[in-house]
Amino acid sequence: MTAWRQLVEIARKDLRLEARSGEALLVTTPFGAVALLFVPLAVGTDTPLLRGIGPGLYWVVVLLFGLLVTLRTSAVDTPPQIALLRLCGVHSVVRLAGRAAASALLLLAFELLLVPVAVALYDPAPHGWPWLLVVLPLVAAGLGLLGTLAGALAQGLDGRTTLGPVLVLPLAVPLLLGATQAPAAAALGHAPWPWLLLMLTVDLIAALALLLGAPHLEEVA
Template structure:
């Protein structure tokens, strides 16, 4: 099982490296959003510091949505997905490996560049660290839940729009508690509860999403 998992991860990472434009598009979109907000709301330091965690999390959420179509679309188009479904290997494990590869190419870069966002919004190092930690714990939810939405809308016209409508309401809890962790540190409140809830959301999504996405893929291909 581990060999299969890492083989799928390695394959998806290699495909992602061959399409660097898609990877750069996600990071560029994230940076553009967090750059434009200060231009729109003004340069008041106190205001920027107070809204920074929410803005960074919203930018991460939108960037993750932008990258969801590449999860299954290419495999669906070239017939690879059908072979995965017909293989004796557990489809949920294959989905989990693909989601993990997606998180490595989306969630990790977003988490790293959130440190730059801390500098842009003039956040204290402790707040920036809490923001990055919350993204590290919470971005798996974006990939896991997003995989279910991407599978449900696979092959449909305007699938990206439908995916956004399906998964955006489900992203709200992790958005609230992820941004709340950095906000708590900013007002000198212990962020432990926020981190625990964010991690719990990731674990719950990890337990449910691969199976749900696998079932949706079988329906999409049948």
């Protein structure tokens, strides 16, 4: 079996586990929607204010609750499972890359499910929306990679769900900036490419870190 086929099978395994548990989409998504609802309840029906802060709040919720998706309990391999994958010839890079791919797909679904909620609650201006077709996958891929690395680093620790966000949040700040500023720049008639390049750079650095660090993380696990 090729490395690519192994990666796909590991991603499918993670997605099947998520389909059974519903931890990411059936639990985290409703909480994310409620978080988006709290701000209109707090500030009232000030439509211009809500329209202005809506896109930023959407991405903050995606970032914070998206970490719960990447650090879900179904995304943890026990030492016996890791040993079995080694015996099957699955390289540590392939194992973590498959996990990151599954997390990215779940994050993309999470983002898409929250979009209509944000539109209904905040009624944001439609300018620059086509760029979301690029921004959403870039953010999902970046968070998936960063969350997978943090989860592998904190694996086996009692405070995994606490340490993971602490590790990821500072590194995900460029993703937040790029996601909010790219559509805003396009809406003002400016080129959003610098912000898209910023997000792509974060994704590539995270992918390189996974490629170089996966063997060492597996030894620690």
